[in-house]
Amino acid sequence: MKRLEYSAHLKWDGNVGSEAKVREFTFHIDTNTDGHNKGPNPTEYLLAAIGGCLTVNWGRLIKKMRLDVKGFEVEVRGWRGLDEPQLKEITYKITVFTNEDEKKIMRVKELAEKYGTVFNTVGAEKIKGEVEIIKPADP
Template identity: 25%
Template sequence: MGNETSGHPHQRSVQARWDGGLRAVVTAGEFEMIVDEPESVPGGTGKGPQPTEVLLASVASCFTIAMAYSANKRGIELGDLDVEATGTYDGPRFSKIRVEVRATSPEGEELAKLMKVAERVCYVTRTLTTNPEVEIVAV
């Protein structure tokens, strides 16, 4: 798993460029994504998900991948898998993020064990549960 970018080991960067209104174009590796606010917000054009939705998408997608990785590593057959991340707003932040996992297999205790393993390997949920330092600087 490559965790290097720009010659800095163990770092990952993405860039966001203002694109007018309340829209940003985010470059992540070879991919671009538009992040925007809905048209109901003055300046929003609804051309992409909101930043908070991108955060929740990071949680849901990373946990999904962690489940698949963990199941594969343990030789567990993973059936249909859906992961939903829901944020509860508390002012200008989420006070809680709930991750719901639905799988056709494994079930019950085996699913619970697999979820615990996935919790250990999911970079996004591990990062959020450890309150990382956020440093904002002008360069």
């Protein structure tokens, strides 16, 4: 079976954080509560990973479908109660700057969710998304 493999190596910082190495990239994971605030916490990285997954897939689909998109932004949010260590809701909003037909843009949303590795690993049933289309003025 063909497969893609991923790996990360983390080294503890002696407190609650770590330095992570993924391929040739190094970054810090920490907290701003009882850590040294050297980087986002794991939950923030999870939200960023969901947003990154959507961004990669939206970018690929926009290119593949040859859509005229001036730009787009993704905001991902999540919340949990203080008594249970699990995100209860994850939402995202994509703001797209384009004059393309709404049906084409919503098709991008559908396909980006369908083929997103991180999106589907977390679980599509846990993530709710919306799209706002802003039509830029033609010069």
